[in-house]
Amino acid sequence: MTCKLRLQTATHPDNIMVLSVQDHVTNDVFAHGAKNMAVRLQALGLNNKPKVILVQNRTDFMVALYGSLLAGCDVLLPNDDTPHTLQHLAQDYSGLSYLCNSDGIKAHKNNTDFVLIPNLQDLICKPSPISPFVNFADLTATITVFTSGSTGKPVGHKKSVSSFILGADHWAQRLNIGNKPAHIVATVPPQHMYGLESSIMLPLAHENISVLDTCPFYPADIRQALDLVSENRLLITTPFHLSILLKSGEDLPPLKAIVCATAPLTQDLAVQAENRWNAPVVEIFGSSETGMLATRRTAHKKAFSLRSDLTLENKQKQNFITGETLDQPVLIADVLTPTHDGFVFEGRGDDLISIAGKRMSLSGLNAILNMADDVKDGIFHMQDNLTTDQCERLVALVVAPVGSAQSIKDFLRTKIDGIFLPRKIIFLSELPRNSSGKITKRSLDDTLAQLKRSQTVLS
């Protein structure tokens, strides 16, 4: 398959690729900057060596991503940027450097492994290099997206650039991107698979799609961001952000579509959003191994339709996704019931938890909790006493005679993303393990119910 990235085939060099509050970046300017980024990496002797991209701003991210790929560097995108994760990556990938903005450089000033992504304006001051950077069909560098593994160590899923381009075609088809320019505003970061496919690869692969460089957060930010782009607005977000946006009462300009992923979207929320903004809400079902693999219009349909080039296979009660572009069948940990063209999502697999768009293995979290010096035994538990539109949060149950909630939280903060920090730490004299050492959901529920009754919950 040939790569058709827009840099190679741009027939509309003046179309916009990235928008920001102050400025916009055209296809041509972007290509110029990304090529010079590659030249710079080469000049620093960092070509053909792996890179971690730590910036959130999408202009910087895209320049770093494209520049790295052009310079033959594999790109690594970790789940989070805690010292724990970065340390593991440095052990596994020799010659690794981290591409970051000036804040990142300041924070790591004596560490030469942290390399500045120059401002695009500075990169285009120098003339654009010609060959050998023109033929991108030969691009062989890969992109690896990481998820948290069950042992607490990040696990990488390596993908070729061409598989992302194919994925982007499926995205564009599903979102009915025609010949008219469409503009993306995304509330999700570019590092994770969902944000990467939707807000980075889609504009890179399709020359009439642009993206706003920021990651709007508050409802007022999202409205302002959408106001900045002219028409055919696509809002890429999560169910949590969508529910906050609905409740805030912010008036949004007309939308072409709202895209949701990372946590199950309820039909009720989808219907409310469709009625309120008169735009289809498309829910994406995906995984870090495959990217988007199925979609549904949640307001109207319960079943997800599978991407046309993928197949769902059920082997020994486990679901696998197969397809020409996948090296091997991908196990889906969630509980799915197959339908004629896809599946119904019945629930999450036991080990996978997802909070506000970030996923983590529960056993991985438990492994990290038990690394804390003060913790003799410990387990994370998802709170389930919340109302349906609230974000689920974690609690930790620990046996830690000398530890304090503060010392345990301080330890965890260096190892895991803040979203997964326990909301509450419950100290117990022992965990309800059975004779084989296992903790069943039932014994855990019993313990929690008992604690609630006796009101001895300490926080």
Added chain:
Amino acid sequence: MRHICQYFILLVIRTLKLLHTPDFQKEIAELIVESLNLEIEANTIAPDTPLFYEGLGLDSIDALELSLAISQRYGMTLSSDDPDNETIFASLASLAETIHQRKTT
């Protein structure tokens, strides 16, 4: 003379502010506990404890939920380009003061 007058006026304003402060802080502490479903008593949040990361340990999800509760109750909208952002969420006292100054309902 003019300076002395200004000074006294400021002093009066500050005293008035101090008088209402504990009640309003209590109201905001209750809003935090209620809207974020925290299992602590509102009166245990010290006025100068940091709300995020250390201290109360709130995170970005809480920031969104809290901003919604604030805008619904007090009509004060938060946005990322707000110059006061660094101080708004610094502590209960600064949050209460900002809301008190900017509330519209």
